[in-house]
Amino acid sequence: MRGVDRIAIAAALVAMAGCSHVEPWVKPYQRQNFADIIMAPDRDPVSGAYIEHVHDVREGARGATGSHGGGCGCN
């Protein structure tokens, strides 16, 4: 397993373990900020997919964007 794999999995497990058996410390009535449209990561899904596509076509890296990908007009 590569180093980056180990780091990612360890971070995920630590994050998940830290949440088990824990009362939600941010109550539902304290989450109005996350309901605001300006906090939405997927506010414009069609646009978001397109701009990731623009990057992916011209870059060697791919993945882990939480969405999106690429490939066209690359010649």
Added chain:
Amino acid sequence: MRATHLWAIAAVAMASIPAARGAVLPDDRADVLYHRYDGGGVTVEGPSMLVRKKIGDQVSVSANYYVDMVSSASIDVMTTASPYKEKRTQGTLGIDILNGNTQYSFGYILSDEPDYTANTASFDVSQSMFGDLTTVSFGFSQGWDDIRKHGDPTFSKSATHHDYRFGLTQILTSRLMMGLNYEIVSDEGFLNNPYRSVRYLDPEVPKGYAYQPEVYPHTRTGNAVALDARYFLPFRAALHGNYRYYKDTWGIAANTIEIGYTQPWHRQWIFEVGYRWYGQSAATFYSDLFPRANAQNFMARDKELATFTSQGLSLRATYDLPRLGWKFPERSTLNFFYDHIHYSYADFRNLLEPGTPGTEPLYHFDADVFQLFYSGWF
């Protein structure tokens, strides 16, 4: 030709991105977008249309139609081929099923162009937990590509792609939300572009170099991990940042950093400004100029595999349209997004400029990306 599978994954993912807002189906909406990319001698433009609709309380379906109209006179084309025009169309169907705090998403994408057909199927699960403070997701995609070549009816190649992804989104405070994404992308088959060439020193020709087709490995596996943060400021505005590290078996290592600021203004407007930096090292089998023909088993001169950096500035404006007393849509917006990106290569030379082989100026170019779209919620 292109690596359409990643775009296909994108299309599915855009239909349903898990967020730390509890398990809820995405809103019913319709989007009509015009996009245009202009840079490095390439223009790509066309529409993208998305419709998403709930069926009952537990099911949401979506469909997307996307077109790229490509007109290319890129530096690769100008040095080794002729300018061309091409059209790519892509259709996406998706369905999301909500069961308690778990959301299941299925997608299928067909991308077609004269010399490339790609099929992709995907499956994602996201689970909201710990009082909806945490959302865990994982997914899998598989793609099958058929690759053809203009002017050579006997050319027929294939490639397959497997994509495994894991995501964690966590509300940390009443203002801060963070996300971790990890993804493995594995490719097998014909992975290079049948039109591209590498150049090598050849003292027998007047300009001192000649070309031969690229040869890529038939497998590639990439690992990417990204950390994302969004922060709601004490006044109504938001900051976001993202860092991604990528490394693959071709020797490419890349870093991506993004920051952005979102500011509403009055009731109608949302403005956003962002900056993105990207840098990568070259693939181990990349060279701008090989010492001789067939110098290695694998050879590439694709600038996507070169050492380079890019910097991008984005400006975005969203205007909420007045409802004018109509029942539908419930909300609608007009959006204008502009991105300017500068690409600067460290080992890819501009062969359109004079110079002895290997001493030509390094290549760089600027790109302008425009998006104009309407979004309606109903």
